[in-house]
Amino acid sequence: MPTALVTGPTSGIGRGFADAFARKGFDLVLVARDRERLRGLADELTVQYGVGCELMPADLSDRADVDRVAARLADRDRPVSALVNNAGFGLNRSFLGGSVEDEQRSMDVLVTAVMRLTHAAVPGMVERGTGMVVNVSSVAGWITGGTYSAAKSWVTVFSESLAQELDGSGVRVTAVCPGFTHTEFHQRAGIDMTAIPEFMWLDVDQVVSQTMRDLARGRPVSVAGVHYKAASAFLRHGPRALARLTTASRRRNPRFGARD
Secondary structure (H helix, E strand, C coil): CCEEEEECCCCHHHHHHHHHHHHCCCEEEEEECCHHHHHHHHHHHHHHHCCCEEEEECCCCCHHHHHHHHHHHHCCCCCCCEEEECCCCCCCCCCCCCCHHHHHHHHHHHHHHHHHHHHHHHHHHHHHCCEEEEEECCHHHHCCCHHHHHHHHHHHHHHHHHHHHCCCCCEEEEEECCCCECCCHHHHHCCCCCCCCHHHCECHHHHHHHHHHHHHCCCCEECCCHHHHHHHHHHHHCCHHHHHHHHHCCCCCCCCCCCC
């Protein structure tokens, strides 16, 4: 059986991707901090889909843990066919209102871990002539929403660049750019989202299903939902001054674009 490694799989979008790959017959390597939640998830997936699950408790803000996961991805004797970089979190404070240590931990998870794990996984995929990398980004990467937006902008551009570099290799790379999605993300960050109308929200299945279709088509960026496709086109191709104005009008919810 092929194997998929998913970071942050115990809830939200990460859980959606774990289900999607298990449904396709992939064994799974599950990476998250909470060992007990990982064990419970593995039991569910094994019963439901009959796949094998390898547990890797790890904190991706810790370089030693990142290196352990990277070594697993680089292991030619146990090849990983699909990598989903999903782990992440938001900080419910302004840049100047928080600690630089929290900001660094956020960058370590959202940027450094994505780069290092992808760098570990892709060479083996290229050698085998097949593979998939899914990097969970956000529509927040197209607005000026602080360091979270900056990190997600990096993830999207990195994914697009790598997709170009790997064109013709058999390895596909897609950045997932969800908008507001029903997950535990905002609750964990302590962000009040009651002002956001229901029509703005996506379900995890919408995001994951759209991504799997776009990944199969070789599209480097995946956006679910008609309204987010339209907003993304405006934010990506319109004047940056308008993007800044759009962000200024949403200051009460600086982490525009949810994921888990």
